[in-house]
Amino acid sequence: MLWPDKKKGLIRRITESSSARTKFPAFFPGGTNIVTWTEVEGEEQLLLHAADAATPPKQIGNTPPGWHYGAAWSPDGKRLAWGDEKYRLCVTDAATGETVVVDRGDWKSRVTPGRPTVVTWSTI
Numbered sequence: 001m002l003w004p005d006k007k008k009g010l011i012r013r014i015t016e017s018s019s020a021r022t023k024f025p026a027f028f029p030g031g032t033n034i035v036t037w038t039e040v041e042g043e044e045q046l047l048l049h050a051a052d053a054a055t056p057p058k059q060i061g062n063t064p065p066g067w068h069y070g071a072a073w074s075p076d077g078k079r080l081a082w083g084d085e086k087y088r089l090c091v092t093d094a095a096t097g098e099t100v101v102v103d104r105g106d107w108k109s110r111v112t113p114g115r116p117t118v119v120t121w122s123t124i
Contacts, residue, residue: 024070029077037068044068046080046092061097
């Protein structure tokens with residue numbers, strides 16, 4: 001994954017492997033980190049990348065196999081909301097990797113910038 005660095009006018013390489021697919025990047029609210037879904041040993045996992053690529057990526061928890069939809073940061077940067085192919089809405093603690101399923105069904109979600117809430121609606 002490549003990302004432009006506005007301060008220095010460069011494009012930085014954030015991910016190093018061409019053998020693992022990386023998708024759905026989402027910037028940490030302060031802009032210092034990026035979370036992505038990346039293949040680790042053949043399964044998608046949440047990885048936290050330093051936006052300046054100064055440190056190696058860190059895996060956040062251990063998610064179940066399957067297809068995962070883009071993660072959205074909470075405004076305070078402590079949690080990530082994401083969904084999967086089984087129509088589960090999950091929230092993961094970014095520090096501990098602990099994940100809780102908060103809803104199931106056919107749903108959509110949105111994090112409103114500047115507001116400390118995740119809004120979901122579902123048809124179950």
